[in-house]
Amino acid sequence: MxxxxxxxxxxxxxxxxxVCNLSKCKGACCVEGDLGAPLEMEELPVIEKIAGAVRPYLSEAGQKELDKQGAYVLDSDGDYSTPTIGGKECIYAIYDDKGILKCGIEQAYLDGEIDWKKPVSCHLYxxxxxxxxxxxxxxxxxxxxxxxxxxxxxxxxxxxxxxxxxxxxxxxxxxxxxxxxxxxxxxxxxxxxx
Structure with a gap:
């Protein structure tokens, strides 16, 4: 240690x-697992604030779940996380033209729409x-x-x-x-x- x-x-x-190899894994970490991305308490107001700017980047299903569940959820472990679509992919996950899952939040950041890259748990994975x-x-x-x-x-x-x-x-x-x-x-x- x-x-x-x-x-x-x-x-x-x-x-x-x-070293992440998106061409091989296709961004599977955005869809695999039982829960969305873990969120820290200080991230909750941030993700709520940017949700409107990020919404146009999301898939139709992601937008529907954002409207239904909100920008984040209290998960079954008693922690906050990003919502998922049918218990699978994160609502913020988007597919590019090569079928690779990427982050709608990060894309909005790269386009200069918001000043927050993505949840730190995703960035640190x-x-x-x-x-x-x-x-x-x-x-x-x-x-x-x-x-x-x-x-x-x-x-x-x-x-x-x-x-x-x-x-x-x-x-x-x-x-x-x-x-x-x-x-x-x-x-x-x-x-x-x-």
């Missing part, structure tokens, strides 16, 4: 290799955060649908923490990320010397 400020980071985030009273635990989430990302990560030699640099900085800041990199570099030096 790696300790940085109020976070405990699993060694897998340093050791595992990962395959890292999942568990919050405790005194700290947050960051763990690498292994999922069979990400096998192409693991293969591409190995091919390119990119560890999870480097692939997710922007997302980690968004969540914890530059100083935190620099500390994480320093801790990892020091460990790697110690391991070489051992």
């Amino acid at each position: 790696i300790l940085v400020e109020h976070t405990v980071i699993s060694d897998d985030i340093r050791d595992e290799l990962f 395959p890292i999942r955060i568990t919050k405790y009273d005194e700290f947050e635990a960051l763990n690498y989430d292994r999922w069979h649908i990400c096998a192409p990302a693991c293969d591409l990560g190995k091919e390119l030699g990119v560890p999870v923490y480097k692939f997710l640099k922007d997302a980690l900085i968004r969540k914890y800041g530059e100083k935190w990320y620099s500390s994480l990199c320093r801790e990892i570099e020091e460990r790697e030096e110690e391991e070489k010397e051992a």
Whole structure:
């Protein structure tokens, strides 16, 4: 484990290799699973505020569910998440012309319609955060649908923490990320010397 400020980071985030390969997985993480994307409390007013600007980017089914369920839901685990269409894809998921699922929120952001990229849980995937009273635990989430990302990560030699640099900085800041990199570099030096 790696300790940085109020976070405990699993060694897998340093050791595992990962680069999203949308051409292979087709954005399956937006449709697989039982729930939508986890949302943090501070994201709820943001997603509610941008829902109108994002609505035109959504599929017809996504728009219907947005109208029916709202911008977010309280899920069966007692946490907030994005709504889904029939218990499958996130209402914010959209298909591009190649059949790849992408994020309607992110597309609105890229088009300059909103100033929020997407839920941080999506941006950070395959890292999942568990919050405790005194700290947050960051763990690498292994999922069979990400096998192409693991293969591409190995091919390119990119560890999870480097692939997710922007997302980690968004969540914890530059100083935190620099500390994480320093801790990892020091460990790697110690391991070489051992």
